[in-house]
Amino acid sequence: MTDPDPTRGKRREREAQTQVLSRGFDPRLSVGSARPAVFRSSTYVFSSPEAAERAFATALGKRTPEPGEEVELIYSRISHPNAEILEAQVVPLEQGAAAAAAFNSGMAAISTLLLTYCRPGAGIVHTVPVYGGTHHLLYELLVPWGVNPVAVPAGDGDALARAIRETTNLSLVLIETPANPTLRMTDLRAAVSAAQERTPAPIVAVDNTFLGPVFQHPLELGVNVCLYSATKYLAGFSDMLGGIITARDPELLTPVRGTRAFLGNILQPDECWLLDSRLPTVNLRMNRQSKNAQRIAERLAGHPRVARVHYPSLFEEPDQQRIFAAQCDYPGGIFSLELVGGKAAAFDFLRNLRITKNAVSLGGMESLACHPATTTHSEMDPEQLASAGVNDALVRVSVGIEDWRDLLEDYEHALDAI
């Protein structure tokens, strides 16, 4: 498929960088302050009893607001000004998005989407490996409630299309691409076209935490919603938890906001303000992190202590190269090293790092490294680990914004010390 307007992506990117600083915020509503105020109020004063009646009728879906009508706020568990500003400013960052919703963690975003759209008896097709918390949610919480998850290995397009065709009562397809920690990619266009062959078509959701919103644009490929752990690149400083859902169709988020109001997992005003202030630099940070990671990963690929580097620009399988070229702008800030010498070598490597810290999580300005088999992926059994490509020799690195030459030296020194 050729893009009818090849400049469109670039134009969207330009608009995004500008709009993220201006959209959704009216200084007059914050006594003229250039940055939004923080509205720390649990409840909101109505201008009249009629306005209160209209606000409740709107919140309960009994009426739709007139064009241009300002619906008054009710109570902060439902929504509040800082969430509304944040949600308005996330939208231009996600190409193809028309709406966004904020949550108090990435898991809150994922749980709320799944609890809204997966009823007892529903099928969910998902790629493996998925984030550990998501795996738990599916198998510990949703299976006992009668939801039926079907796992498909990341990158196996035929198996994914088959599962999408054959799973009974399929309500949702949940794809994590690239997969963690091997960065195996799943073809989103193919998943969307398999989903669209079904009636009713299931919702296709992508956990876009690793490459979005800067380098991968699932909504432009027909995906319905993107999920984010905003804790990672969106917030970018390893100092807060947050979650975001973006959607092409705003109506899809209306019942999700309803579930959020029951669960009370909206992001709080202070955190919304903090996350909002990080959005204008997401593009700068991710570009620097991706450049750093690519320079380092490609140099480490030749090191005698490194058996293999998992990184998109180093993919060897033609199908993986094809997916990367078709759906990602840049390879991103995360690579995994498979070391010569197994677990002992991996632990030695982590022990000898001087700049990079041994911690889970990713996407922050500072570089972090961890041993997935004994930490983030330790609840998987040996068979699951093997099928996910997670072995004892693997170390995952999230590259920060330090000078790449210092980081390369850090890794070469730690490799030499094994």
Ligand SMILES: *Cc1c(COP(=O)(O)O)cnc(C)c1O
């Ligand atoms: C961290 C992460 C999550 C969970 O997000 P939290 O903000 O920790 O709740 C989900 N998916 C991916 C890919 C993640 O990296």
